[in-house]
Amino acid sequence: MAFVMSFIIVAGFSLNIAVGQSSFAVPLAYHVHAVVFMAWIGIFLAQHVTASAGNWPLHAKLG
Numbered sequence: 001m002a003f004v005m006s007f008i009i010v011a012g013f014s015l016n017i018a019v020g021q022s023s024f025a026v027p028l029a030y031h032v033h034a035v036v037f038m039a040w041i042g043i044f045l046a047q048h049v050t051a052s053a054g055n056w057p058l059h060a061k062l063g
Contacts, residue, residue, distance in 0.1 A: 002048035
């Protein structure tokens, strides 16, 4: 489910860029927000993968 959720989120933002509804001509704060949000998605997926694999020490380190 974590992979599906992450895919849908990334695909949704990518689709907006692809069809021209979004641009990179925004203030720096928007870019910082985007980087932080995508990092959160990466950590969310990493926790899912490490928990599924039973790698509890690494899972705990990720938060």
